[in-house]
Amino acid sequence: MYTSPPTGALRRISLEELITKLTQIEEHASLALAEQPRGQVPSRVRLILGIAKQMRLHLEAQRSGGERAPLPPGKPASAAPLHP
Numbered sequence: 001m002y003t004s005p006p007t008g009a010l011r012r013i014s015l016e017e018l019i020t021k022l023t024q025i026e027e028h029a030s031l032a033l034a035e036q037p038r039g040q041v042p043s044r045v046r047l048i049l050g051i052a053k054q055m056r057l058h059l060e061a062q063r064s065g066g067e068r069a070p071l072p073p074g075k076p077a078s079a080a081p082l083h084p
Helices: 015-035 043-064
Strands: none
Touching: 015 043
16 A cells, blocks of 8 residues: 655655656657547547646746745735736
């Protein structure tokens, strides 16, 4: 059975690493789509591809937007100003 690592062992992943991993997910999902006969592609594969692409594009936009100020603890992201 899977047990989560101790809290001290957690590592923050960089934005570049996350973008790279999402790109890999996109590539694998695209290959899976290409291997299936036309019209018989599982909708889950299309969904995975779409979500990975959307997340990657969002993170790339965040990276190109520059450094962002962290949110104060307990404040929802929707309450943060768009331009500090």
